[in-house]
Amino acid sequence: MSSDEIIHQSTRLKIMATLNALRGNAGIDFVELKQLSKATDGNLGSHLATLEKAGYISIEKEFVGRKPRTRVNITRDGRRAFEQHVRYLRDILEAGQP
């Protein structure tokens, strides 16, 4: 097993950890995700684009009345990749690998 360099980046890690904590098909608004991951608008957008390109998240844009709203969901592949990365990290701790 190897680490996932896309997920391992600090902000992307927080994003994936946040999305992984949601149940089922639940998503989260861009604004909430920004607050939870402590990222700026541009920074978050860039990292979301990377994760979407990797197939780890999906992004839906819609209008609620006149206000645009962006929702982010983790995909099945994303959840699997995140869990594998966590297992990899735990294996390092248990094996005492330098």
Add this chain to the structure above:
Amino acid sequence: MTISKQEAARVLQEIDTAQQRTSTMLGYRAAAPYCLLWGCIRLLANLTTEFVPALAHIWNVLTPVGILLSMWIMHRQVQPSRTGLLNDGKASRWRYALAWLIIIGFITATIFIMHPINARQMNAFISFFWAFLYALIGLWTGWRIVAIGIATAATVLIGYTFITAHFNLWMALAVDSLLILGSLWLRKV
């Protein structure tokens, strides 16, 4: 990419922290509508009782309305929905419905045993019950809910101890407003 043991430990801690923050946010989002609903219902009932005592029976109307609306909120929250709130499915809905019955049963049984109690005591008792329940739930959900529970209980205690006349007005302005403001606080991540 080689990751050291120290870095792996640090990253796992960051993951735990991020997930805990998310769980706390979801808990606050779930609790906020109930605080707002009951803050508004109680505010209306307390102000009516204070200024139009002949309509004090409004509690008998607003309380069942509040319970039904609470069940509706719960029903929406446990839908397999897009919100991430409590979507455990049908089993959860039954649990929440039964939880309401248990709560109503407890309050009814206590009032029956403690009878006779006057309106002021009943108002204070039910307010204490919910305040301490919030504080208890907050131990698992997040400290803001603990804070709302304790602040509410303290405010009820102050009113019950020192405010003999206009107790309902105190409850409306101090306790119920606290619940409403608390609900807004819970909605801010």
